[in-house]
Amino acid sequence: MKESFKKFIRQNNLCPVCHMKKLMAATKVHVNGADRFDNGVALTPPMGWASWNLFRNHINEDIIKDIAKAMKAAHLDELGYQYVNVDDCWMSSLRDENGRLQGDLATFPSGIKALVEAVNSYGFKMGIYTSNGTLTCEDLPSSLYHERIDAETFAEWGVEYFKYDFCHNEPIPTLAPEIEKVLIAKKGEKETITLLSEQAELRGDAILLEDENLSPTGKYISGLSNGAGTAIFYDVDVPEEGEYTLTLGIRKAVRKDKYCEIIVNGVNTYALRAPATKGPSRQGRNQTSVYLKKGKNSFLIHNPIGSRMDSAARQYQNMGKELMRATKKVALETGKPEKPICFSICEWGLNRPWKWGATAGNLWRTTPDILPKWSSIIGIYEATVRLYNYAGPGNWNDPDMLEVGNGNLTDNENIAHFSLWCMLAAPLILGNDIRKFIKEDGSVDYNNKVLKIISNQKAIAINQDKLGIQCRRIKTNGFTDVLVKPLENKEVAVCLLNKTNSSKDVSFSIKELTNLGFVDLPVSERYTVYDIWENTTFVAGDNISENLGGHSVKLYRIKAMG
Ligand code: GLA
Numbered sequence: 001m002k003e004s005f006k007k008f009i010r011q012n013n014l015c016p017v018c019h020m021k022k023l024m025a026a027t028k029v030h031v032n033g034a035d036r037f038d039n040g041v042a043l044t045p046p047m048g049w050a051s052w053n054l055f056r057n058h059i060n061e062d063i064i065k066d067i068a069k070a071m072k073a074a075h076l077d078e079l080g081y082q083y084v085n086v087d088d089c090w091m092s093s094l095r096d097e098n099g100r101l102q103g104d105l106a107t108f109p110s111g112i113k114a115l116v117e118a119v120n121s122y123g124f125k126m127g128i129y130t131s132n133g134t135l136t137c138e139d140l141p142s143s144l145y146h147e148r149i150d151a152e153t154f155a156e157w158g159v160e161y162f163k164y165d166f167c168h169n170e171p172i173p174t175l176a177p178e179i180e181k182v183l184i185a186k187k188g189e190k191e192t193i194t195l196l197s198e199q200a201e202l203r204g205d206a207i208l209l210e211d212e213n214l215s216p217t218g219k220y221i222s223g224l225s226n227g228a229g230t231a232i233f234y235d236v237d238v239p240e241e242g243e244y245t246l247t248l249g250i251r252k253a254v255r256k257d258k259y260c261e262i263i264v265n266g267v268n269t270y271a272l273r274a275p276a277t278k279g280p281s282r283q284g285r286n287q288t289s290v291y292l293k294k295g296k297n298s299f300l301i302h303n304p305i306g307s308r309m310d311s312a313a314r315q316y317q318n319m320g321k322e323l324m325r326a327t328k329k330v331a332l333e334t335g336k337p338e339k340p341i342c343f344s345i346c347e348w349g350l351n352r353p354w355k356w357g358a359t360a361g362n363l364w365r366t367t368p369d370i371l372p373k374w375s376s377i378i379g380i381y382e383a384t385v386r387l388y389n390y391a392g393p394g395n396w397n398d399p400d401m402l403e404v405g406n407g408n409l410t411d412n413e414n415i416a417h418f419s420l421w422c423m424l425a426a427p428l429i430l431g432n433d434i435r436k437f438i439k440e441d442g443s444v445d446y447n448n449k450v451l452k453i454i455s456n457q458k459a460i461a462i463n464q465d466k467l468g469i470q471c472r473r474i475k476t477n478g479f480t481d482v483l484v485k486p487l488e489n490k491e492v493a494v495c496l497l498n499k500t501n502s503s504k505d506v507s508f509s510i511k512e513l514t515n516l517g518f519v520d521l522p523v524s525e526r527y528t529v530y531d532i533w534e535n536t537t538f539v540a541g542d543n544i545s546e547n548l549g550g551h552s553v554k555l556y557r558i559k560a561m562g
Pocket of ligand 1: 052087088136137138165346348368369
């Protein structure tokens with residue numbers, strides 16, 4: 001068990017067994033054999049602000065600083081809002097002379113490191129964005145194939161949140177190269193070891209075939225595509241530990257991109273891409289640098305990518321690993337405490353990221369983009385409410401950034417939207433203009449309705465509850481829903497939702513809640529029911545019935561009495 005997790009259990013006085021169970025549920029998915037992504041952050045859903053929903057591409061360093069300043073002035077840090085995130089369009093279309101991303105030279109002229117420092121000086125952590133593709137959604141430089149250098153750049157800047165989009169993605173080929181031989185050379189020396197294809201142990205669909213063009217061996221391994229076969233070379237003896245150049249001798253015959261991974265000694269994985277064949281010769285070479293131990297080594301060669309989902313999972317896992325590696329490296333180099341980067345996967349739910357997101361990052365978008373419209377909010381809620389099994393401390397479903405305060409959402413819609421995100425244990429990343437909360441004389445406009453909503457501590461407490469359990473829908477008739485979210489101290493949150501635009505009656509029985517397997521609410525004659533938005537408490541024995549206006553919710557926190 002990771003130290004961070006143990007500490008979290010201790011500090012919050014939680015039951016380690018229940019938490020391990022939850023954790024096991026989350027770790028059940030071992031996509032590509034990966035473990036749960038645990039960088040010690042986002043043990044409750046991350047909270048902050050991001051630029052996209054309101055500003056789109058019209059951002060600059062002054063806006064970001066002004067937002068951080070306004071967030072501080074409105075005391076949002078005290079409520080748990082931690083991150084100030086710059087979304088798309090912060091970067092220049094030019095990488096710098098060292099191949100590093102840099103801020104737009106005209107709109108972020110002071111550079112991102114300076115912006116991080118400014119945001120930190122207001123007490124917030126800075127977030128940044130690129131895409132798991134060759135370009136961002138706004139066609140600016142991105143991090144696919146630049147994972148290491150970009151992760152290091154972000155870590156060096158002191159960034160603490162990273163949203164990784166999916167535009168311009170290039171899937172990893174499911175096809176594997178056909179292997180004629182493997183050549184090994186100590187770094188800087190000539191090839192010394194030749195492993196012929198017939199020396200490999202072949203498993204699954206892997207097969208030894210013949211091609212007379214591959215002189216002098218005439219043989220090659222095929223059938224390693226789609227995770228269906230593996231070739232293993234054992235007992236590769238080298239005189240000393242260190243960096244070696246591994247050259248795959250491949251059969252050039254297929255006019256498609258190819259991919260394989262080489263697992264050395266069962267621990268280190270090296271990825272290798274071979275391009276679609278164009279040249280006339282049959283024999284191709286593909287190289288990677290591997291670390292070998294003194295004595296006998298093994299190489300397992302395969303392509304574990306069998307689908308688009310495997311590809312997305314692997315690419316996000318790669319970036320997650322690079323982020324963790326980079327923050328550790330920077331901490332080691334500077335002697336300063338590590339600043340882990342909260343990793344936000346923005347893959348729009350295309351490849352069921354809830355199945356593998358917990359192996360790759362801290363949160364994963366469940367759907368395409370949100371809009372400040374009731375239909376969009378409800379559509380996203382519907383897609384996310386059923387995914388309760390996948391969320392938990394450290395790894396969350398992300399129904400997208402909040403639109404509270406944007407567009408023409410009514411007060412009821414804003415309240416319902418915020419309440420649903422609280423119940424869903426969703427990240428609370430604001431998307432509105434925080435500067436509007438501050439009056440001209442610099443004082444806070446506490447009458448601002450949007451500020452009142454996003455700073456309702458009792459609603460936030462439901463979202464930030466330490467158990468980290470996403471709500472479940474226990475009742476629906478298509479028009480109205482009843483949602484239940486277990487909370488610490490044997491309490492429970494209940495949300496009644498009217499999705500339609502006319503008023504509707506909604507009811508539930510508290511006694512029935514005590515029979516729900518996932519709820520730990522004691523059986524009692526009487527319960528205190530706190531109405532979060534009315535800020536009133538009443539006592540109830542069993543049934544609660546409400547008439548809800550259109551597009552609105554009731555949100556309760558319920559506790560057994562005596
Ligand atoms: C995608 C994402 C959005 C936003 C934009 C930026 O659409 O889903 O949240 O980041 O890209 O271009």
